[in-house]
Amino acid sequence: MKLLHIYPQKCIGCRTCEMTCAFSHLVGEQPGMSRIRIASDPLGRPGFSKVTVCLQCEDAGCVAACPANALWRDPATGAIYHKPDRCIGCHSCVLGCPFGNMHWEEATDFPVKCDLCGGDPKCAKFCPSGALVFK
């Protein structure tokens, strides 16, 4: 099983991943909300910016909070997927994710999370510094 490896020490905070993610998850013809984020430093320390993306937790806060079973793990990829058909839009997963990797997309009125681009994460392909590697 291939995993999305994060090497925060290599992240240069260029936000290429954010851009790639938004353009890989279009809403109509517009770029959607990025599911991967660069966390900027609240204290403004230099060289801080670090990439954060869904960790596909084994004991996932979002899954535990969801009352509608709209989040499910695909045993083939190990990733947790959001199923809009089953989602009731109660915001529980957004509140429940302890790492801030579940986002609310106003344009679709649904939460969005990393779906590993269905098994071929684009952020890892475009990351210039090797902070994101899918292997």
Added chain:
Amino acid sequence: MKILINGRAVTAFNGETVLTAARRAGVEIPTLCHHEAVEDSGACRLCMVEIREAGWDEDWTKLVTACLFPVQEGLVVQTDSPEVRRTRKEILELLLARSPEAEPVRVLAAEYGVELSPYPEREDAELPNCILCGICTRVCQALVTGAITMSERGPDKTVGPPFGEATDVCIGCLACASSCPTDAIPVEDTGTTRTIWGRTFDLVPCAICGAPTGTRDQIDWLVKKTGRAAADFEICVACKTKATGEAWHRISW
């Protein structure tokens, strides 16, 4: 088992409905009250299909709601016959008179050639876009707290908390408004408060930056559901992302 949908043999499983089998096979059946998260109730009647069971005469058919009718061996289904189209058109005329502004109703009505309803438009409605599909009440009852329900009958039938009064059973999670297909449920969000079903909730400010998170009742409900501490839910997404970045920072230098 095999059933015939529009002349095509389709695999179906015991216990599932015609709608489920048809959608899996890629056959389009319009619905407004179907939601994957809750049981079907056959409220909107738009999924009407024509069926013939095994052993019936060749010219004998019956109209049923695809969302409730269970599949059975030898079932023959027509999803787009003249009779089905006529029935759906009639239903859409009624829905259009009830909620002329509701987007999905207008789209479907146009698809079935209904531009103006022959019936008088509903006036002075409290929830003008509500088509009484019941997704909100089913979602709230089955998955959240059961704060809203259908009340009254006939033309007065409506959705809301008991007696139309603000209720403390509602946790203000907005699941009803989010899952409403016609966007009929009014929500007011001022950034610090949220008003729905006649009750105004204060939004709990993020413990770090003060941005709004959820309502107090919603957080209490999540604490009960997940067994985690309330403080876990009282941090906004941006601050949680930053905390994750902070953790990365600690381990990478």
